[in-house]
Amino acid sequence: MPGFLERIAGKLKSYREPGYYTKLDHKWTMVIDLDKCNGCEACVVACYAENNLPVVGKEQCEKSRAFSWLRIERYVEGEYPDVKVKFIPVMCQHCMKAPCETGCPVYATYHNQDGLNVQVYNRCVGTFTCATYCTYDVRRFNWFTYKWPKPLEAQLNPDVSVREMGVMEKCTFCIQRIRSAKDTAKDEARPVKDGDIKPACSQSCPTGAIYFGDMQDPESVVAKLAKSPRRYRLLEELNADPSVIYLKRVMGDGTSSHE
Amino acid sequence: MKKLILYAVVGGIAFVIGYFVNDQFFSDRAPVQPINFSHKIHAGDNQIPCQYCHIYAERSRVSGVPNVKRCMGCHQIIKTDSPEIQKVASYWDKKEPIPWVKVYNLPDHVYFPHKRHVRAGVDCKNCHGDVASMARIEKVSSLQMGWCLSCHTKREVKNGRDCWTCHK
Numbered sequence: 001m002p003g004f005l006e007r008i009a010g011k012l013k014s015y016r017e018p019g020y021y022t023k024l025d026h027k028w029t030m031v032i033d034l035d036k037c038n039g040c041e042a043c044v045v046a047c048y049a050e051n052n053l054p055v056v057g058k059e060q061c062e063k064s065r066a067f068s069w070l071r072i073e074r075y076v077e078g079e080y081p082d083v084k085v086k087f088i089p090v091m092c093q094h095c096m097k098a099p100c101e102t103g104c105p106v107y108a109t110y111h112n113q114d115g116l117n118v119q120v121y122n123r124c125v126g127t128f129t130c131a132t133y134c135t136y137d138v139r140r141f142n143w144f145t146y147k148w149p150k151p152l153e154a155q156l157n158p159d160v161s162v163r164e165m166g167v168m169e170k171c172t173f174c175i176q177r178i179r180s181a182k183d184t185a186k187d188e189a190r191p192v193k194d195g196d197i198k199p200a201c202s203q204s205c206p207t208g209a210i211y212f213g214d215m216q217d218p219e220s221v222v223a224k225l226a227k228s229p230r231r232y233r234l235l236e237e238l239n240a241d242p243s244v245i246y247l248k249r250v251m252g253d254g255t256s257s258h259e
Numbered sequence: 260m261k262k263l264i265l266y267a268v269v270g271g272i273a274f275v276i277g278y279f280v281n282d283q284f285f286s287d288r289a290p291v292q293p294i295n296f297s298h299k300i301h302a303g304d305n306q307i308p309c310q311y312c313h314i315y316a317e318r319s320r321v322s323g324v325p326n327v328k329r330c331m332g333c334h335q336i337i338k339t340d341s342p343e344i345q346k347v348a349s350y351w352d353k354k355e356p357i358p359w360v361k362v363y364n365l366p367d368h369v370y371f372p373h374k375r376h377v378r379a380g381v382d383c384k385n386c387h388g389d390v391a392s393m394a395r396i397e398k399v400s401s402l403q404m405g406w407c408l409s410c411h412t413k414r415e416v417k418n419g420r421d422c423w424t425c426h427k
Binding site: 025113116118122123172183186187 | 374375421422423
């Protein structure tokens, strides 16, 4: 193999090694307090509106092609009248050792310097590999080029591109809001403050269960909450190192529950 | 077999010539505008700074096409007898915007803030060419990703090569 090809191959290989980025600019982290979550799905609606997600309809949902980047998982325990219902909001976990990144043949998904799991729509060829590898089932595939009925196209968010058929997509931690917060911070010649960025789900949550911030800043709300004894992460034993931290729900009898 | 090669060669040459002709003569590099507006007179001869009319360039994502009011601000007094100015005045009387044809058109999946570039000290000329000498505005840069990245690499923009810096 000629030298330059070897160099390219080596570089591409290094992208796939865990811990490729030894020093991150930020490490965006989400903390979800399940004790506050009451499963109202306001975050799901906000996500649909913010990120131009199509409503695919009943038929497509039956084929498990529902398009929500963020879903509320429901767990029902017990028989009526003694029923306990528990909820977990699940979105892309932005794993630091993401399984999806190892599979993509065209490098459409990679980890960037902000600790985010990036999906590049223009690169994606729709091989479905990442969705197969994903542990949390959060990647969504555009089976069709979805159209919005006539007046509704006016409510599309201009900061987010409208995806077409054959493209995989997922939660971006509202990258457009991160970008605009960085822009404002740069104009005012200061680093991004804690609380500058609020993703759509966090903004719309009526009980304020979703926190967002930079884990590298020890003074940030998320860094303090992450030290809580109630802390856990989804499927931690798989060692994907997810960036979304959940705080366990405290039940009436003083025990804590994962859901 | 010889015939096939001949066809391929002739076809190839025809394609190259066709591409060149299309690129040079038929692509809309300098579309005809509704008003024969000359940047040469305004920015060249009269030395009006770019941001006197494109006021949003320094503080917004878009540079902003000046509104008819801004034209009329000067042209209520200056050169009111010219037929082109009277066209502007007719739009002003009808209370309609002038339907300018967009020359520099970026695709929707690109996030391009004018303000970031102007504040970083990138001259308008770098991308828009020597506008002060153009009678009709003409597209001088390809606006392709390689063209963007060549400058980002040269100026060593922080995270300038990350996909999510520009794509949305």
